[in-house]
Amino acid sequence: MKSKVLQDLSLKGVEILSEYEARSVLQEYGISCPKEVMVEYKEGRSGVDYLSDLKKMAEWPGYPTFLKVISREIRSAVNAGTIRRVTSDDEAVVAIDMIIGNAKRYKEGVSINGILASQDVSTRETREIFIGAIADEQFDHLISFGFGGIYVEVYRDVEFRVIPIKESDVYSMIKYLKGKEILGAFRDMRPINMELLVDTVLKVSKMVEENPEIVELDINPLIVGPDRAIAVDTLIRIRAK
Template identity: 30%
Template sequence: MDYREIIAQSKRENRRILTEYESKTILKEFGIPILNEHFIRDISELDNIVQSIKFPVVIKGVSKTIAHKTEKNLVRLYVKNAGELKSESSDIMNNREVEGILISPQITDKREFLLGLRYDNQFGYVIVFGLGGIFTEALKDISMRVCPITTDDANEMIREIKSFRLLQNIRGFGAVNIDRIAETLMNLSRLSEEVTEISEIDINPLMFDGTEPVAVDALVVLKE
């Protein structure tokens, strides 16, 4: 299912908020790096994929009606083996609002950043990069540009936040691929030019699998 089909289906269902799985499917189509994830709609499907899963993993319930999964206990971290995967997935699926399970590799790097896109009636789409996770609201360490952006804009956005030092070699953390972050910003800007039905995109956190940035969680909201 491509982004046009996802958006058309959500409109038929009178939904503005896409699920994490739908959101990531759209982002992946535009070159935003996503982890190698599995989405299942039934516990019986685990038997077909468990051999290809490298533990530990994170499992999340996917729901069209629940936006904040953690508050509903629909996120389980550091699931260590097939037995835990099956029992935790079954427990999540007991929630009648859950339509499936998203299984993702557990990222061990602790650095959390954010990428965002907002539609402004005056300026059009505005792209955001900054420190993410629990520090997003407290520190407000972000940079912004009006779309479309250039490669120079993307690199400036990355380097002008106070937390830029965290992307380099620092106290046990290795340097990450800055060029790949800039490319991701450019791809998000390109998305804003092609998918004009979107009101906002939140990628928080953006974390690092080795040196490479990956969208660990994502939310897409459509215009009214």
């Protein structure tokens, strides 16, 4: 079964999916994502206006939450300063004005789609995982899986396998990760739910196998814990039809 969302986007000539679109693709494959709501951006509105609209929506995740500017022109929200974690209405109002300002400073005349509120799903017990996929001339598509977060390219503690993979392949990947002990009971954290994690990696493999137009994919981080495996930040690039 091919992803309906991806097919539509591919026909429209979209190459890099917005986070919102990427999230819809993940959800088609049963991969959990944080609760999110978005309001459209309109020039001249203030933080107070956006927040009141966001809070009116049924899916409003509550606090703590991440507020983020959605724009196809911003690749890294962290680098652009267009994402902020807030814990109250007061913080939220200030943060929205600030991230919009940063977006405009990031690129003159930047086109902004909307303001997104995304539930903060990390807890004291969660760990950050990385799942990726890439089209490869030799092996068609590769999946990668390892430890994520902002240091992913520093530690490079990831394993690659050729898609499709089986459950035993995921366990083999885990076996070879240097930091694998972090997944078990660690300090005062309970072990993560391994089945949820393995299941998520397999779902990504299936998603890429069924949609070979995916050229690149990063889920970073996938927040995992004793009760969750949630894809927080997803990048998908597809080959336009």
